Amino acid sequence: MASYRKVVISCILACAVVAVGVATVSFALLKNAGSGAYAASSTLPYNATANGPYTVRGNRIVGANGAQYIFHGIGRDGLEYNCSGEGPLDKQSLSYMGLGKNTSVGTYWGANTVRLPVSEGFWLYGAPGYPCSAQHYHAVVAQTINNLTALRLNVIIDLQWVDAARQSGQGGGQWPSPDADSITFWSQVASLYKGYSNVLFELYNEPYPPSWSCWVSGCSYTGVKGYSNDCNCNKTVSYNGLGMQALVNALRASGANNLVIVGGLNWGYRLGGLDTYALKGTNIVYDTHPYPYVGKLPINW
Numbered sequence: 001m002a003s004y005r006k007v008v009i010s011c012i013l014a015c016a017v018v019a020v021g022v023a024t025v026s027f028a029l030l031k032n033a034g035s036g037a038y039a040a041s042s043t044l045p046y047n048a049t050a051n052g053p054y055t056v057r058g059n060r061i062v063g064a065n066g067a068q069y070i071f072h073g074i075g076r077d078g079l080e081y082n083c084s085g086e087g088p089l090d091k092q093s094l095s096y097m098g099l100g101k102n103t104s105v106g107t108y109w110g111a112n113t114v115r116l117p118v119s120e121g122f123w124l125y126g127a128p129g130y131p132c133s134a135q136h137y138h139a140v141v142a143q144t145i146n147n148l149t150a151l152r153l154n155v156i157i158d159l160q161w162v163d164a165a166r167q168s169g170q171g172g173g174q175w176p177s178p179d180a181d182s183i184t185f186w187s188q189v190a191s192l193y194k195g196y197s198n199v200l201f202e203l204y205n206e207p208y209p210p211s212w213s214c215w216v217s218g219c220s221y222t223g224v225k226g227y228s229n230d231c232n233c234n235k236t237v238s239y240n241g242l243g244m245q246a247l248v249n250a251l252r253a254s255g256a257n258n259l260v261i262v263g264g265l266n267w268g269y270r271l272g273g274l275d276t277y278a279l280k281g282t283n284i285v286y287d288t289h290p291y292p293y294v295g296k297l298p299i300n301w
Contacts, residue, residue: 049152052197073113080117080160083132091147117160119171120185158202165239169230177241178204183250194256202261203247206268212277218243248281263287
């Protein structure tokens with residue numbers, strides 16, 4: 001990987017995001033004396049707060065001071081399926097994700113990074129029939145990102161759901177590949193947040209295209225089935241899926257040099273084809289989601 005000027009991180013997404021370099025790491029569950037929260041310990045450096053802008057150097061990510069930076073964090077779900085978000089998104093409520101002194105009414109989790117899943121459908125079209133326009137969604141996302149970055153936390157903007165060429169409404173769903181609207185989404189988002197040193201861009205959550213060539217360059221889907229939020233049911237759609245290279249190009253065309261996170265095949269798990277299908281560009285971070293079931297256990301890593 002070092003020859004690509006990119007780095008592999010490992011993300012465990014069921015309840016948290018844990019980023020590690022390719023160096024050997026031993027994990028244990030330790031209590032953070034300052035916050036009361038539990039965190040994974042390792043031989044790698046601990047970073048309590050954000051320190052961007054970040055750069056990929058070989059197989060490592062370094063912060064603004066040139067030292068290796070390790071991301072450890074929490075996913076703040078809701079904005080992918082609810083145009084107005086789920087639960088409080090004010091600064092005080094979000095502060096519990098970072099460092100602080102526990103009280104009888106709140107526990108601080110000690111993260112330095114918050115992953116924010118969002119929807120291209122809500123971003124571009126709002127929620128038709130509901131009091132949530134695209135502009136309202138932009139404002140909610142902006143308020144959340146501004147609150148988190150003001151708390152000195154990193155934010156991963158994660159394109160979680162796409163609309164399958166507008167066939168999957170009310171936020172969309174988890175389709176195999178991004179689509180044409182994903183280009184518009186990332187062009188707009190990158191233009192808005194390229195000046196945020198602590199914001200990272202995750203191109204698409206857990207892609208599952210049929211091949212590495214499709215992952216890189218895109219392919220057509222015919223009669224693919226998947227969940228759609230508009231009907232709370234499974235739909236069958238046909239659309240042109242975009243490759244990850246097109247999304248990287250759109251981001252960089254905006255002038256953004258933020259870290260770009262890219263998941264592999266098989267719901268963001270497989271990275272074995274990167275020797276042949278590595279993306280072109282800089283500050284690209286490859287991402288894997290090793291869930292604990294057959295085919296994704298450590299023996300298969």
